[in-house]
Structures are given as C-alpha cells and as structure tokens.
Amino acid sequence: MFRPIPEAALLRRAPYRLIAAVLLILALVVSVILLFSLEQEKLLLQGVTQGKTVPTDLFPALWQSRRDLTLVALLVFLVSAIGITAVITFLHHDSTLRTLEEVKGLARNILESIPTGVLTLNRSGIITAVNPSAEVVLKRASTDLLGHSYESVFTEGDTIRRALDAALRIHRHMCQKDLPYESRDRTLHTIRVSTAELTGDDGRPAGVILQAQDVTEWLALERRVRVAEKLAALHTLSAGVAHELRNPLSAIDLNLHLLEEEFKEQGGPAKQAAYYLRVLNAECRRLSVILDNFMKFARPGSMGLHAVDLPALIEHIVALMRFEAEERKIQLEQRVSKDMSPVLGDETQISQVLVNIVVNAFHAMPNGGRCCIATEERTEEGNRLVEIVVSDTGIGIEQEDLPRLFEPFYTTKSGGTGLGLAIAYRIMQDHGGTIHVTSVPGNGTQVVMQFPVAVDHQQSVAVGS
Incomplete structure (x- = not known):
C-alpha cells in the first residue's frame, strides 16, 4: 500500500560519541596495561643486575622487547576498537531500524484508519501512496492508481486532474474546496479537496499530497437543516398571518355576495360591473386557497x-x-x-x-x-x-x-x-x-x-x- 522511504547512509546514523567514549576507555586500559608491563620489565632487570654494570649487548634485546610489547598493545587496541565499534554500530543500527519500522507502521495505520482520502505523488507525477478512504472517495482500486502517472489515471478535465495539475505545475494549492466529481458509473458526487506540498527527509519538495472527502451527504444534510430552520421560523408567522387575513377576507366575500344580490334586485349589474364582480370573486377564491395552504403548512396537527x-x-x-x-x-x-x-x-x-x-x-x-x-x-x-x-x-x-x-x-x-x-x-x-x-x-x-x-x-x- 505504501512505499517505504529510502534508508539514510549507514555512517550518518553511527553513534560517534558513544564509540569515542568506549575507545577512550579502551585506550586508557591498554595504556595502563602497557605501563604496568614496562614497570615489571624494569623491576625484573634490576633484580638480574643487582647493582652490577649492565652489559651493553643487553640493551638491543631490551629495546626490541619494548617495541614488540608496544606493537602488541597497539594491535590489541586496534582489534578491540574495530570490534567494539562494529558491535555498537550494529546494535544502534538494529535499534534504529526497529524504531523506524514502528514509526512506519504507526503512520501506515493512521493513514489507513482516517476517514479522509489521501493520495501522494512524487515530483514526476507518479502516484506513490493511496489509502483505503481514497479508494472509496475516488471509486478506484489502489492497484489502478499506485505506480501510475496521474495523467494516465485521471482524464483531461477531471476534477482531480485539474487539482493535481495546479499543484504540481504552478504550485497553486487549494484548501477545503468543494468540487463536483463524476465516478466511473456516471454518478455525480461532491468532494472536498485539499492539496499541499510534500517534503522529503532533506526538507526539499518531493511531490504533492492530496486529501479528498466525499461530502455529498453532508451538504444534503446541511441543506435539509437550513430548510428545517426556515420552516420552523415561518410556521408561527404563517399561522398568524393566515388567521388575521381570514376574517377580513370572509367579510369581503360576504359583502360581495350581498352586493350581487343588491344588483339582482335592481335588475342586474351593468356589463362592466358584472365583470368586476367576477374578478373580485375569483381573486377572493384564490386568496382563500392560499390561506388554506398557509394553514396546512403552518398548523401543527x-x-x-x-x-x-x-x-x-x-x-x-x-x-x-x-x-x-x-x-x-x-x-x-x-x-x-x-x-x-x-x-x-x-x-x-x-x-x-x-x-x-x-x-x-x-x-x-x-x-x-x-x-x-x-x-x-x-x-x-x-x-x-x-x-x-x-x-x-x-x-x-x-x-x-x-x-x-x-x-x-x-x-x-x-x-x-x-x-x-x-x-x-x-x-x-x-x-x-x-x-x-x-x-x-x-x-x-x-x-x-x-x-x-x-x-x-x-x-x-x-x-x-
């Protein structure tokens, strides 16, 4: 799922201070042993001569013995130093590897567990990492993404393609931007996209990281909540308006009927007056329907x-x-x-x-x-x-x-x-x-x-x- 970061050079991770301290102690031990050997040789020579004049042919043998002793001491020091350095370096390297694997495992578990889709690319545009959430959001399997160029995976004009083009080519990143995304089954979703620069171990730009989250259901829920809030605010208002308008509307309707009866008793209204009465009656009925809708909308039942x-x-x-x-x-x-x-x-x-x-x-x-x-x-x-x-x-x-x-x-x-x-x-x-x-x-x-x-x-x- 994730490609490991290349290991740093071995000598860069060597514990120089620990090795120097151990070698210094070893040098002191060898020096003490050498001085003790020389002192023993001096005492032995004094015991042999017992105050007599030392023969001149004894000095070459004495110096040769001291050189051999010094050479042996240096050889023991070098062999011990190399062995100790190798052991310390190996142990430190093994401990570093275990720590590194633990950190990698933790990072992998975090990325696989977070609900946000994560997609990483190197500077060449090759997809290097995909977490399971990204597979769900993008509706694509990791095998179709890992190791491929994003240009070959996402078609021209695709939402993800445009976001990665802007991030890789002109270093223009986006933060929490809602974009339309059409999956392979032609279903339209809304995804929230963020891009950022991905840096390597040396602190230099190493690529781009993209975060994507499907917010289609969230946005639909937000819209429903906003509609519900508006409805709740209008329920009381609508009920009050409908109630207050009902009484004058009933009075207008009643007086229109009385006026029609009055016209009939006087031989019927004029043609233009009859037209006006029909318009007024139609509008009264229309207002009555609107008020009925108000009451249906506002009245709890x-x-x-x-x-x-x-x-x-x-x-x-x-x-x-x-x-x-x-x-x-x-x-x-x-x-x-x-x-x-x-x-x-x-x-x-x-x-x-x-x-x-x-x-x-x-x-x-x-x-x-x-x-x-x-x-x-x-x-x-x-x-x-x-x-x-x-x-x-x-x-x-x-x-x-x-x-x-x-x-x-x-x-x-x-x-x-x-x-x-x-x-x-x-x-x-x-x-x-x-x-x-x-x-x-x-x-x-x-x-x-x-x-x-x-x-x-x-x-x-x-x-x-």
Whole structure:
C-alpha cells in the first residue's frame, strides 16, 4: 500500500560519541596495561643486575622487547576498537531500524484508519501512496492508481486532474474546496479537496499530497437543516398571518355576495360591473386557497399513523390523474410491486404529496412526455424503507434552483405560490421520511421519497411544529 522511504547512509546514523567514549576507555586500559608491563620489565632487570654494570649487548634485546610489547598493545587496541565499534554500530543500527519500522507502521495505520482520502505523488507525477478512504472517495482500486502517472489515471478535465495539475505545475494549492466529481458509473458526487506540498527527509519538495472527502451527504444534510430552520421560523408567522387575513377576507366575500344580490334586485349589474364582480370573486377564491395552504403548512396537527397500502394508493392516484395526463399527451406509467410491505403514515397526506409531485411533473412537460411512478423496498442501516420514485422527461430544473425547492414561497412557475413542495416536505418530516430531488436541465427530474415500513400495530402520534 505504501512505499517505504529510502534508508539514510549507514555512517550518518553511527553513534560517534558513544564509540569515542568506549575507545577512550579502551585506550586508557591498554595504556595502563602497557605501563604496568614496562614497570615489571624494569623491576625484573634490576633484580638480574643487582647493582652490577649492565652489559651493553643487553640493551638491543631490551629495546626490541619494548617495541614488540608496544606493537602488541597497539594491535590489541586496534582489534578491540574495530570490534567494539562494529558491535555498537550494529546494535544502534538494529535499534534504529526497529524504531523506524514502528514509526512506519504507526503512520501506515493512521493513514489507513482516517476517514479522509489521501493520495501522494512524487515530483514526476507518479502516484506513490493511496489509502483505503481514497479508494472509496475516488471509486478506484489502489492497484489502478499506485505506480501510475496521474495523467494516465485521471482524464483531461477531471476534477482531480485539474487539482493535481495546479499543484504540481504552478504550485497553486487549494484548501477545503468543494468540487463536483463524476465516478466511473456516471454518478455525480461532491468532494472536498485539499492539496499541499510534500517534503522529503532533506526538507526539499518531493511531490504533492492530496486529501479528498466525499461530502455529498453532508451538504444534503446541511441543506435539509437550513430548510428545517426556515420552516420552523415561518410556521408561527404563517399561522398568524393566515388567521388575521381570514376574517377580513370572509367579510369581503360576504359583502360581495350581498352586493350581487343588491344588483339582482335592481335588475342586474351593468356589463362592466358584472365583470368586476367576477374578478373580485375569483381573486377572493384564490386568496382563500392560499390561506388554506398557509394553514396546512403552518398548523401543527394530530395524525393517525396506520399501515398504508401503497400499491392501492398509487393505483388510485394514477386512475385519478389519467384523464389529465391524456389531455396533456403524457404517458403515465406505474411500476409497483403488489406484495410490497405497507408503510407507516396518513393515507390522505401521502396522497397529497404524491399528487403534488405528479402535478409538478405534468407542468414540466408542456409538450407531452412520460411520467413514471416506481417503488422499491430496501434496508438502510438496519431500517426497512419503501422508496417511491416519480420521474419525468420534462424540461428539468436548473442546478442553482435545486437547493431552494423546499423553501416556502420559492417557485419557478409563474402564478405558483411556492408552498406545494414546502408542504410536501413538512408532511414527509411528519412521517419520519425523506424527500430528495435530482434533475438535469433538458433531461427530466426525479423525486425520491422514502417512508418507514409499518410496524405490526397501529400508532397515533401528535406532530407539532
């Protein structure tokens, strides 16, 4: 997985101070032994002569003996010094190797355990290290990366390719930058990328290190949290506004009816006055619908959660929307398994969500197309879920609009109130489910809803804002 760093020269790691200290002690020992031998020789010579004159032919033999003794002492010192130096150097080298392997093992374990993907390259652009998290983020095996040039692994225009090009060629690094990344299966992810200079043992630049983390789910969760915060802030406001407007609107509607009756008693209103009355009545009805949506969006209520038969519910909705689909030249399809587990929810509110989504799909196909409702049962993290997918072949949604779809009063349709998807989001929250929208402009939209599978007994819970 990781290539080891080349070992430094052996002599650079030698413990010079320890060797010098041991050799100094050895020299002292040899010197003491030599002096003791010379002193013994002197005493022996004094005992032999006993005050007599020393023969001159004895001096050459005496000096030869001393030279031999000195030579033997030096030889013993050199042999001992070499042996001791070799032993100390070997022991120190062995200890250094063990320490180095422990450090390498610790570094390897750390890199393999961290959740952030790590990719290292040398100065030539060859990939030298890949940890398991990088394999998961990049959706590539280490065998396809290690030892290869990054230019041959990542295609031109690839997110990682551009980041490594900037880091290696012009030394421009990035920090915690969110970039789109398309995996081999054409799935689009968002990865958070950082690059930095990689230095060698000598402190010089040795390449580039890249860190990558898949933050697709994190960003989606952040968006859901922001939407939930906005919804929570608007619940009370919407309820108050709806309540305060309901009374004057009812008074206006009542007086309009009285005015119509008054005109009828007087022979009927003029043509222009009748037109004005029709406009006022239509706008009053429109305001009433908006206020009803306000109340649905803002009012906390009590839901009786029970097992809902989704196949039967979807079949009913398809039958209900079939006539409108034919008028719009839309092919309405369903791919639903009949033996699917029931979900836990309120049938009326789930119907409201599905109808809202299907109507939006119809509006996205002004020239006709295909709308499909499909279901799938799956298990995620030990929880059994039923997934409903509504897909269309319409005009799609721009990427900058996707994060704001569930915000109240935000709409991309002329004449829309911007509350339909906000109410659907609220209902999904109340059911403990999720709703997610993906779209490609010009290639349609896909809405995915997930509901928990019903338990064996019925439940009734109060849902508050």
